Amino acid sequence: xxxxxxxxxxxxxxxxxxxxxxxxxxxxxxxxxxxxxxxxxxxxxxxxxxxxxxxxxxxxxxxxxxxxxxxxxxxxxxxxxxxxxxxxxxxxxxxxxxxxxxxxxxxxxxxxx
Amino acid sequence: xxxxxxxxxxxxxxxxxxxxxxxxxxxxxxxxxxxxxxxxxxxxxxxxxxxxxxxxxxxxxxxxxxxxxxxxxxxxxxxxxxxxxxxxxxxxxxxxxxxxxxxxxxxxxxxxxxxxxxxxx
Numbered sequence: 001x002x003x004x005x006x007x008x009x010x011x012x013x014x015x016x017x018x019x020x021x022x023x024x025x026x027x028x029x030x031x032x033x034x035x036x037x038x039x040x041x042x043x044x045x046x047x048x049x050x051x052x053x054x055x056x057x058x059x060x061x062x063x064x065x066x067x068x069x070x071x072x073x074x075x076x077x078x079x080x081x082x083x084x085x086x087x088x089x090x091x092x093x094x095x096x097x098x099x100x101x102x103x104x105x106x107x108x109x110x111x112x113x
Numbered sequence: 114x115x116x117x118x119x120x121x122x123x124x125x126x127x128x129x130x131x132x133x134x135x136x137x138x139x140x141x142x143x144x145x146x147x148x149x150x151x152x153x154x155x156x157x158x159x160x161x162x163x164x165x166x167x168x169x170x171x172x173x174x175x176x177x178x179x180x181x182x183x184x185x186x187x188x189x190x191x192x193x194x195x196x197x198x199x200x201x202x203x204x205x206x207x208x209x210x211x212x213x214x215x216x217x218x219x220x221x222x223x224x225x226x227x228x229x230x231x232x233x234x
Contacts (some may be wrong), residue, residue: 003185003188003189003192005193006189007188007189007190007191007192007193007195007196008193008195008196009196009198009227010128010189010193010196010198011192011193011194011195011197011198011199012196012197012199012200012203013196013200013216014193014196014197014200015196015197015198015199015200015201015203015204016200016201016203016204016212016216020153020171021193021196021222022130022133022134022135022136023135023223024219025134025189025227026133026134026135027223027227028169028186029185030227031196031223031226031227031230031234033185035182036180037231038175038178038180039180039181039182040134041132041133041134041175041180041183042134042171042172042175042176042178042180042181042182042186043134043172043175043180043182043186043189044134044135044176044186045130045134045168045169045171045172045175045179045181045186046172046181046183046186046187046190047185047187047189047190047193048134048135048136048164048165048170048188048190049165049166049168049169049172049190050186050187050189050190050191051190051193051194052136052161052164052165052168053165054190054194055161055197056158056161056162056164056165058155060158061159062136062158062231063163064154064155064157065158065159065161065162066149066151066155066158066159066161067156067162068122069145069149069151069159070159070160070162070163071162072119072123072149072151072164073120073122073123073141073144073145073159073160073163074123074124074162074163074166074167075120075123076119076120076121076123076124076127077123077124077126077127077130077137077141077145077163077166077167078127078166078167078170079124079127079129080123080124080125080126080128080129080131080167081128081130081131081167081170081171081174081216082127082131082174083127083128083130083131084127084129084130084131084132084133084171085131085132085152085171085174085175085178086131087128087131087132088131088132089178093231094149094232094233096132096133097227097228097230097231097233098228098231098233099132099133100134100227101224101227101228101231101233102135103129103133103135103183104220104221104223104224104227105220105221105224107139107217107220108216108218108220108224109217111213111214111216111217111220112213112214112217
């Protein structure tokens, strides 16, 4: 039930603001389901992979996806995510939590400004 | 096209994704608008290709590190389109500024609670 609520909230914010639900999924997994921060970010990525694939397919039907540009920017991003996940294993859960709090504050500031 | 800008922001987006469990759309979309001259709509659509690949690779690595609950993650992913519908209905019913301010308030609330949860305050 709580997973379904998290899914609905994440989807709603994606529909509203056009960006993925990571900033919703990670906090709710931690606060509602008692996930550790590393587990929450890993599980959030799995959810985003599914959400992203569904949304990309829908946009592709309307012909708005530039596959070449998508792959071009994905190449360095894949290198980045390998580095990011490796780095995350070497810092404390507390540091991951602190970085996430900074992300939330920055995101809220961008929305207000 | 500014290839260097595209590659640099792409790497940063992937890094943020791996570290924080987000898709990186916040960086991919402006990068595609500014450096690949896509429209906002095209950039959102194109960014989803990169987001999907980054999230899939990140989830696979996190599974290797023992940080993935596959069942929960897939369930959230599969159910979320219902929320997208709700979001689209809401976006057409409520003024945009009110939505932005409420989402910002939700994020500040999460920041406060997570900071408490991790003993940061």
